[in-house]
Amino acid sequence: MSNSEFCQLDVLEENGEFLLVLEEVRDSWINRNISYDIQEVCRNAREDFERFYQSMPSVPEEYEDAREKAAYVNWSSIVNKLGLLKRDAMFMSKNWMCNVWSWDHCFNALALAYHNPKEAWNQFMIMFDHQSETGRIPDSINDSIIIDNYCKPPIHGWTLRRLKKIMKLDMEQLEEAYEKLSRWTLWWLNYRDQDGDGLCEYTHGNDSGWDNSTPFRMLPPVTLPDLAAFLIIQMEELSVLAEQTGRRADSVLWKERSESMLSRMQEKLFDGGRPKALQTVTGKEVENNSLLLYLPVVLGKKLPEEIRGYLTEQLKSDKFLTEFGLATESPSSELYEADGYWRGPIWAPSTMLLADGLWECGEEDFVRDITHRFCKAVQQSGCAENFDALTGAGLRDRAYTWTASVMLVMAHEYLG
Structure with missing residues (x-):
């Protein structure tokens, strides 16, 4: 239907009423x-829907309406396994983002983990069903298409760490996670360290998930501290998983690499606590005012006090923080755009990753504050793909699952 310019439906009226049934057919329709x-x-x-809604993480009463809307967005985006989808899946949206993308799925897995552990594991592992021989996972998939031209950042170790705090994993799952994640990590180490400096780089803005953000305003590849933080x-x-699965030598090796x-x-990638973006080939610093460079706060107290203090101070200032x-x-940047995709709007994944790291840094009050602010945007504008940073208006795809999932998880974890 998406490629049809014109569609006509003939219905038979009976006593002033009719029932119209639309069926999706893979091959030939049979009456x-x-x-x-x-x-x-x-x-x-x-x-x-009511069963699914009640299985979502609980939130404070003031955000119950937002919880119900978020639950509906997620529930309505679940599809059965079919074709290239080897497991039941939650699409990013039923509007037009009808795929599973290889970092979006992580946030949806977290929202499912509290009371739907089987579904959460399937959502987490679904991209690894199409892992290549070299260890790479696709950019996105649906039932009929695999897109490989880009990838997405390796937040899967971070996600697994959070999943393990919510749900219990058996040995089979630990083995599966180790095998898949180790190959995924080695792909980055083997194929994305062009200059051999021990740090990986993004070859395109899309690979970072922050497609058009300002650290990519110069010709890539670009070496950024967020990628290093995710791999660390x-x-x-992986070191923990190796120990849990009896691979002691591997455990030591992964720890040393980290x-x-x-x-x-x-x-x-830091200068007096300040994070830097470097054009990989020339070593030139890419001037920018992007929130992307502050994602290393996800490392929490593993960061030295100087770096941790600088990142936290900037995040709590009016440089990035809005209503x-x-x-x-x-917003003070000359490159800021109200609807500039990753050049201004507020997004769910950046909010959650930063909140997680700030919480580990002991900034509980600030995390509660930004959680309230994000929930306010969802309450006001629904589960949009992103939000105007100054007005809270919903932008782009207006019913996006990772927005729904992040709101549910953050409100439950930080405000519950």
Whole structure:
């Protein structure tokens, strides 16, 4: 239907009423002469949604309306396994982002983990069903298409760490996680360290998930501290997994790699606590006012006090903080755009990653504050893909699942 310029429906009226049934057909339609009771169909759908809604993380009463809307966005985006989808999946949206992207799915897995652990694990692992021989995972998938032209940042170790705090994993899951995550991490180490300096780089803005953000205003590849931070956490988590699965030598190796990258990141990508973006080939600093460079706060107290203090101070200032949360480009920047995708609007994933690190740094009050601000945007404008940083208006796709999931998890964890 998405490619049709014109569609005509013929219906047969009976006593002034008609029942119209739309069926999705993979091959050829067969008239099965099924009789539908519209009241029963609606009742079953309501009951199914109510079960799902009640399984979502609890939130303070003031955000219960937002919780119900978030639950509906997520519930309505779940599809059965079919074709290239080897597991039941939650799409990013049923509007037009009808795919699973390889970092979006992590946040949805977290929202499911509290009371739907099987579904959460499937959502977390679904991209790894199409992992390449080299260890790379696709950019996105749906039932009929795999997109490989980009990738997304390796936040999967961070996600697994959070999942383990919410749900219990058995040995089979630990083994699966170790095998998949180790190959994914080695792909970055083997294929994304062009200059051999011990730090990986992004070859395109899309690979970072922050497609058009200002650190990519110069010709990539670009070496950024957020990528190092994600890999440090992922290798640290692999060290834990290796120990849990009896791979003691691997555990030591991953720990050494993690510590080495942490040291290299501090040495090359920070200057007096200030994070830097470097054009990989020339070594030139890319001037920018992007929130992306502050994501290393996700490392929490693993960061030296000087770096931790600088990042926290800037995040708490009016450089990024607005009425509705943390803008992805400073509103004072000449490159700020109200609807500039990653050049201004507030996004769910950046909010949650920063909140997690700030909480680990002991900034509980500030995390509660930005959680309230983000929930206010959702309460006001729904689960939009992103939000105008100054007005809170919803932008782009207006019913996006990672926004719903982040609101649910953050309100539950930080305000519950």
